[in-house]
Amino acid sequence: MGWVLIVVSLVVLWVASLCKILRGSSSPSRSLFLNTGGALPKRNVLLVVAHPDDESMFFSPTISYLTSRGHNLHVLCLSIGNADGKGDIRKEELLRACAILKVPLQQVKILDHPDLQDGFGRVWNHTLLAKIIEGEIISYGIDSIITFDNYGVSGHCNHRDVHYGVCKFLHDTSQGTIEAWELASCTKYDNSCGLFHCP
Ligand SMILES: *[C@@H]1O[C@H](CO)[C@@H](O)[C@H](O)[C@H]1NC(C)=O
Numbered sequence: 313m314g315w316v317l318i319v320v321s322l323v324v325l326w327v328a329s330l331c332k333i334l335r336g337s338s339s340p341s342r343s344l345f346l347n348t349g350g351a352l353p354k355r356n357v358l359l360v361v362a363h364p365d366d367e368s369m370f371f372s373p374t375i376s377y378l379t380s381r382g383h384n385l386h387v388l389c390l391s392i393g394n395a396d397g398k399g400d401i402r403k404e405e406l407l408r409a410c411a412i413l414k415v416p417l418q419q420v421k422i423l424d425h426p427d428l429q430d431g432f433g434r435v436w437n438h439t440l441l442a443k444i445i446e447g448e449i450i451s452y453g454i455d456s457i458i459t460f461d462n463y464g465v466s467g468h469c470n471h472r473d474v475h476y477g478v479c480k481f482l483h484d485t486s487q488g489t490i491e492a493w494e495l496a497s498c499t500k501y502d503n504s505c506g507l508f509h510c511p
Contacts, residue, residue, distance in 0.1 A: 355383045358448055360459040360478055362470040363393035363430055364406035364422065370465050370495060372413060374458060379414045386419045388448050390441065390474060395430040421448070432469060441477025442484060449481070449490065456491045457482075463497035 357378055361367055367375065367387060378385050389406055392399030403422050410420045423444070428436050448454060459478045464471025475494065482492055 354381075355456045356386070356452055356454045357383050357456045357458060358386045358388060358445075358452070358454040360388045360390070360445060360457060360474055362390050362460075362464075362468065362474045364389055364402035365393065365409075366471070367406065367413070368409045370460075371458070372409075374495075375413045375415065384419075385415050386448065386452050386454065387415055387421070388445070389420070389422045390425070390428050390436070390444070391430045391470070392422055392424045393430045394424075395432075399424070399430070419452075430470060434470065436470060436473035436477065438473065438476045438480045441474065442480035445477060445481045446485065449485075449487070455489060456493070458493045459495070461494040461497050465495060465497045467497075 355378075359367065359371055359375065361371065366389070375385060387406075387410060393402040406422060407417055407420060410417060425440075425444075427440060445457075449457075457478055460471045460475045462472055462475050464475060478492060482490065
């Protein structure tokens with residue numbers, strides 16, 4: 313009988329922690345963020361970032377949340393972050409971070425495209441981004457996208473272009489069932505950080 317009590321208390325604890333997360337959020341759309349509640353189907357999620365380290369600096373709580381709930385996460389990093397000539401090192405670091413964050417390495421893609429190089433003042437073509445993102449969506453049957461908002465947390469133009477590339481994809485696609493979430497930037501005027509449904 314002892315183990316039954318242990319299982320019951322674990323379930324109660326799990327439900328209690330889930331409620332806490334739900335109550336802790338102020339926005340209804342945030343509280344529904346990919347919450348399976350244990351019953352709904354698992355999602356195929358694509359996280360789209362600009363540079364290696366974006367995943368750790370900005371999205372590691374999101375990644376941990378998703379993998380701990382059994383969602384299938386893919387990471388698309390659109391550059392190796394070679395602005396200072398350290399792209400090869402940064403690429404390795406991204407792979408190591410993903411291993412720690414429990415994202416299968418075969419689900420991590422890091423591009424080194426001549427038109428999508430890391431740097432301030434480098435404009436990334438939104439049509440090209442949308443095309444690349446569409447390719448990933450189709451290849452892996454993605455149903456949810458997570459990315460930066462239009463400020464891109466730090467204001468880096470590459471982050472902002474990634475946001476607009478995702479928006480362009482969402483605007484052009486005929487697949488109406490894809491959900492997209494953006495990480496709300498904290499600015500001097502507004503500290504409501506967190507993930508929100510793309511408008
Ligand atoms: C942007 O990318 C698209 C798709 O690859 C291409 O057709 C278009 O010419 C590009 N635009 C510019 C300004 O480079």
